[in-house]
Amino acid sequence: xxxxxxxxxxxxxxxxxxxxxxxxxxxxxxxxxxxxxxxxxxxxxxxxxxxxxxxxxxxxxxxxxxxxxxxxxxxxxxxxxxxxxxxxxxxxxxxxxxxxxxxxxxxxxxxxxxxxxxxxxxxxxxxxxxxxxxxxxxxxxxxxxxxxxxxxxxxxxxxxxxxxxxxxxxxxxxxxxxxxxxxxxxxxxxxxxxxxxxxxxxxxxxxxxxxxxxxxxxxxxxxxxxxxxxxxxxxxxxxxxxxxxxxxxxxxxxxxxxxxxxxxxxxxxxxxxxxxxxxxxxxxxxxxxxxxxxxxxxxxxxxxxxxxxxxxxxxxxxxxxxxxxxxxxx
Numbered sequence: 646x647x648x649x650x651x652x653x654x655x656x657x658x659x660x661x662x663x664x665x666x667x668x669x670x671x672x673x674x675x676x677x678x679x680x681x682x683x684x685x686x687x688x689x690x691x692x693x694x695x696x697x698x699x700x701x702x703x704x705x706x707x708x709x710x711x712x713x714x715x716x717x718x719x720x721x722x723x724x725x726x727x728x729x730x731x732x733x734x735x736x737x738x739x740x741x742x743x744x745x746x747x748x749x750x751x752x753x754x755x756x757x758x759x760x761x762x763x764x765x766x767x768x769x770x771x772x773x774x775x776x777x778x779x780x781x782x783x784x785x786x787x788x789x790x791x792x793x794x795x796x797x798x799x800x801x802x803x804x805x806x807x808x809x810x811x812x813x814x815x816x817x818x819x820x821x822x823x824x825x826x827x828x829x830x831x832x833x834x835x836x837x838x839x840x841x842x843x844x845x846x847x848x849x850x851x852x853x854x855x856x857x858x859x860x861x862x863x864x865x866x867x868x869x870x871x872x873x874x875x876x877x878x879x880x881x882x883x884x885x886x887x888x889x890x891x892x893x894x895x896x897x898x899x900x901x902x903x904x905x906x907x908x909x910x911x912x913x914x915x916x917x918x919x920x921x922x923x924x925x926x927x928x929x930x931x932x933x934x935x936x937x938x939x940x941x942x943x944x945x946x947x948x949x950x951x952x953x954x955x956x957x958x959x960x961x962x963x964x965x966x967x968x969x970x971x972x973x974x975x
Contacts, residue, residue, distance in 0.1 A: 677970065677971075678887075678942075678969075678970045679834075680834065680835070680838070680971055681837045681838075681839075681887055681888060681969060681972065682831075682838045682840075682885065682886045682887050682888075683837070683838075683839050683886055683887065683888040683890060684839075684840045684842060684872060684882055684883055684886040684888070684889045684890070685697065685839060685841050685842070685891075686841070686843065686844050686871065686873070686889075686890075686892075686938075687844050687891060687892035688843070688844045688893075689843060691844075691892045691893065691894060692892055692927055692958055692961075693784070693892060694716060694781075694783060695958040696929075696958050696961055696962060697781045697783070697841060698720040698723045698726050698958070699958050700779040700781075700962065700972075701779050701972070702724075702779065703726070703727065703776055703777050703779075704725060704726045704727070704777065705726075705727050705728070705775075705777040705780045705781065706726065706727070706781045706783050707731060707764070707767055707780065707782050707783065708729070708731065708783045709730075709764075709783070709784070709788040709791050710730075710784065710787050711732070711787065711802075713743065713745075714743075714744075715744070715783070716783060716784075717783075727777075729767060730744050731759075731760065731763050731764045731767070731788070731791070732759060733760045733791050733794045733795050734746055734747070735747040735748075735755070735756055735759040736755075736756050737752035737753070737754055737755040737756060738752070738754045739753055740753050760791060760795050761792065761795060761822070764826050765826065765829060768826075768829035768830050768833070769829065771830070771833045771835075771836075772829065772832055772833055774835075775835070775836075777836050778836050778837065779837040779839065780836055780837070780838050780839070781838075782827075782830065782838075782839065782840050782841060783841045784841045784843055785827070785840050785841065785882065786872065786873045786874060787843075788823065788826065789819070789823050789874055789875075790802045792822050792823050792826070793811070793815075796815065796818065796819060796822070797811065797815075816875060817877075819875075820875050820878050823874075823878060824878065827840075827882065827885075831885055837971070840872075840882060842872030842873060842874065842882075843872070844870060844871075844873060845869075845870060845872065845873045869937060869938045870891065870936055870937045870938065871883075871937075871938035872938070879938070883938060887941060887942045888942065888969070889938055889939050889940055889941065890929050890931060890939065890941075891929070891930040891937055891939050892927060892928070892929055893927070894925050894927045894928065895925070895926065895928070896921045896922065896923070896925060896926075897922045897924040897925065898920060898921055898922065899919065899922055900917050900918070900919055901918055902915040902916070903915055903916045903917075926955075926956065927955065927961060928953065929954075929961055929964070930951065930952045931949060931951065931952055931953065931965075931968070932949060932950075932951045934951070943968060944970070953965060
């Protein structure tokens, strides 16, 4: 009996009148991602800055870190990277180019702007023509701290914040002021924009009735390992980014064959166990996880892994870039 093949009826082209907005629709296969907007979060010293320094150069770091070098010591040997510091203090630079307080007697060049005003002025310049292929905000968590310092008139963020130090009505105001700083960066479309963030120190509070951890209640942004921002700001930032990546590390393990024997001393098949090697490996979490904020606009059905691993920041970047069209050139 001859095989019967199911026939697909031909598609009928729907005629559209001249000037129709529907006629201007384009195939999604023709779209190409030009640049990325990416949030990268991790614990302190996990390698956020070194990973960001691997992106296409020249790279501009806008650092709100309180460190005198803007937290860029780890990438001092990387070519093609420049840094601009933003602080609630008025800064300047000495003869070597090191940032110092504007009142320091060694100051050879003084800024005319500070804090939020300086950040917005930088964002405005990036909205026009500039030479950078990648711009990095390092970190949006410390930028949030800077906003609070400005609001409270403090000299710096207190090492220990106690109840009553900040009125509860201050937090939503700070959140809106912080978003006001980030919004102009959303209009920067001529380069990659990376938002680095500290990872939330997640020790979920207990409720007042029964002691059940809030992380076991409904899964909200505050329940996830996520950028160390208020839950509203963390969700808002991630919604603006095409990719949310977590850097984490753990111990490298290996299989070891352990000899076995029965009670009479007769050999049995060896037991294979995984043991730690003492070496650490870094990973980039790429996909959603029940406990971790992560994900991206990965191409459908391309087999994106849950995470990629590598020994060096350069190798981590290459593993990531292969999956991101704007970075791989696909």
